[in-house]
Amino acid sequence: MEINKVCYRALHVPNSWTLDAYQSIGGYKVWRKILQEKTDPNKIIEQLKESGLRGRGGAGFPTATKWTFIKRDMPGQKYVVCNSDEGEPGTFKDRDIMRYNPHQLLEGIAIAGYVMGASVAYNYIRGEYREPIARMEAALAEANAARLLGKDILGSGFDMHIHNVEGAGAYICGEETALLDSLEGKKGLPRFKPPFPAAHGVYGKPTTVNNTETLASVPVILETGKYGNYKIFSVSGHVNKPGNYEVPLGITFRELLDLAGGMLDGKKLKAVIPGGSSAPVLPAEQIMDMPMDFDSLAKAGTMLGSGAVIVLNEDTCMVELLARISDFYMEESCGQCTPCREGTGWMARILHRILHGEGSKEDIDKLDSIASGIMGHTICALGDAAAMPVQSFIKHFRQEFVAKI
Amino acid sequence: MSTQLPQDITTQIDKFLAKFPDDQRQSAVISSLFVVQNNNGGWLSTELMDAVADYIGMPKIAVYEVASFYSLFDLEEVGKHKIYLCTNIACMLRGSKSIAQYLQSKLNIKFNETTADGKVTLKSAECLGACGGAPMLQLDDQYHENLTFERIDALLEELD
Helix, strand or coil: CCCCCCCCCCCCCCCCCCHHHHHHCCCCHHHHHHHHHCCCHHHHHHHHHHHCCECCCCCCCEHHHHHHCCCCCCCCCCEEEEEECCCCCCCCHHHHHHHHCHHHHHHHHHHHHHHHCCCEEEEEECCCCHHHHHHHHHHHHHHHHCCCCECCHHHCCCCEEEEEEECCCCHHHHCHHHHHHHHCCCCCCCCCCCCCCCCCCHHHCCEEEEEHHHHHHHHHHHHHCCCCCEEEEEEEECECCCEEEEEECCCEHHHHHHHCCCEHHHCCEEEEEECECCCCCEEHHHHCCCECCHHHHHHCCCCCCCCEEEEEECCCCHHHHHHHHHHHHHHHCCCCCHHHHHHHHHHHHHHHHHHCCCCCHHHHHHHHHHHHHHCCCCCCCHHHHHHHHHHHHHHHHHHHHHHHC | CCCCCCHHHHHHHHHHHCCCCCCCHHHHHHHHHHHHHHCCCCCCCHHHHHHHHHHHCCCHHHHHHHHHHCCCCCCCCCCCEEEEEECCHHHHHCCHHHHHHHHHHHHCCCCCEECCCCCEEEEEECCCCCHHHCCCEEECCEEECCCCHHHHHHHHHHCC
C-alpha cells in the first residue's frame, strides 16, 4: 500500500516547506502548465470529477461539483476561501499540511482560483496554529517573489492574490458560513443557507469554501490522474503510533490500526470514534473489518467526517468520555439557536450528574430526547454534532450509563 | 483624550488592512487585536479596543463583540506567559487529567488563575489539533507535545 503520496508527498524532503524543496519534487509544475497552456477550466473540473475527489473537511461533497457552482466568466469579484480552521476534536491533518507542504496548498488554491475566475483567495487558519501560520506566510512570500502568485503570473495575464488570515479560537468558525463572518471581522455565527456561499459568500460575493486537504490534493490529482481516493486519517487515542496516515479510502480499520502500531500496551479495543468527536461511536466488533470510506461508514450509522479516528481501549469510561465531549459542544455552541444553546448545556449537566453517581433512571432517556430535540433543529451542524455522540454512546453502551446510576 | 495606537502597531495593522477590499476594513480586526494584545502584556483593555475601533473605523461595540467571542483574547490582566493545556478527548485518553493536576499543584493555581508572581496564567483549552502528540499544551506561541511530568518541570524551569 502506498502511503503519504498526496498532501504528504513532500514529507521525506529536507526543509520540505521551502520553495526549492517543493519544486524539486515537481511542485508548481501543474500550475505552470495550466498558465502556459491556458487550460480550459472545464477540463480541470472533468479531471477532478473522474478522480472522485470529495471534500475533506467533513461533509464529503464532490469537489468537482462544487467548482461548477461559480462560473469563470461571471462578472464581479469572486473569492476562494480555504478552510484551515481545523478544530474537530481528534483532527490534526491540516496542521501538518501547512507545516510541511505549504506550497502545495498554495498551488491548489491558485488552481481553484483559476478554474472559478477568482483573483483573490483567503486561507483562514485557526489562531492557535502559530507555526503553520508562519510557514504559510513564508511560503506565500516565496511564491509571490517567484511570481508564481500575484499579478500577471508568469506573463499569463492571470492574477491570483492569496492572503493568510487568522482566527482567534472558536470551533464554530470551521463551519463555512461562520468562517465567512469571522473573515469579515465579526463574531463567527453560522448563516442561514440558502443563500449558499457560491451565491452570497464573503462580502456578499460568490465564494467557494474548500478544506485545506481538499485543495492541497488538487495538484497531485491533476498531475497523476490518481489519488482522488486518498485520505488522511488522523489516528489518536490508545494506539502505539498515533499520527497522520495518508492512505487509500476503503482500507479496513484493522489495517489502519496496524499502521498506527496496534493497541497501546496490548490492551483490547473497546470502540472507535471514526470521524472526529461529532461522529457516532462504533463498538470494536462493528469497526474492526469496516472499510474506512464515506459510504461504508455512513451505512454503519456513523461518518468518515474529517478522518479523525479516535481509538478507545477496554479501560475507557464511556460516561466520562461523553461528558467531556458534551462539555466541548456546550462551550463552542455560538448561542444563536435555542435547541443547541440550551440543549448542549442541559446534556452536559445531566452527564456530569450521572458521572458523579447522582443521576436518575429517567436521565438516560431524557438525554436521548434532548439530543433528538436538537438534531435537525438548528441553523448549522454543530447541533447535530452535539447530539450524535450522545445518541450513539447511549445506543451502544447503555449499560455503562445504567451502572453509574 | 482617547488612547492612540503607537506607530509600530499601526504599521502592522496597515499590512493586515491591505489584504482586504478598501471598504472592508473590519476584516482586519482579529489580526489587529492580536498585535495590540501582544504589545500589552497579553490582554486587551477597553481603551485599547476603543483605539482599534477608531483606527479601523468600526463601532466600538463591534470590537468588544469580537474580543469577547474568541477564546484567544483576554479582557483582564494575565500572567507574563499563558499556558493552554488541552483537555479534550484525545489528550484526555493519553493522560491530560494527571498533567492538569500536576500543573495546577506545581503552579499552585487552578485553571483560569494566575500565579502570585504574575508569571503564568493557566487555562484549559479545547482541542488544539495536535492529538498525535497527546497530551499536549500551548505555551505562548509554542506547542509542546507528548507531555510528561519531567517535561513540565523543564518547561517551567525555562520560563523567564
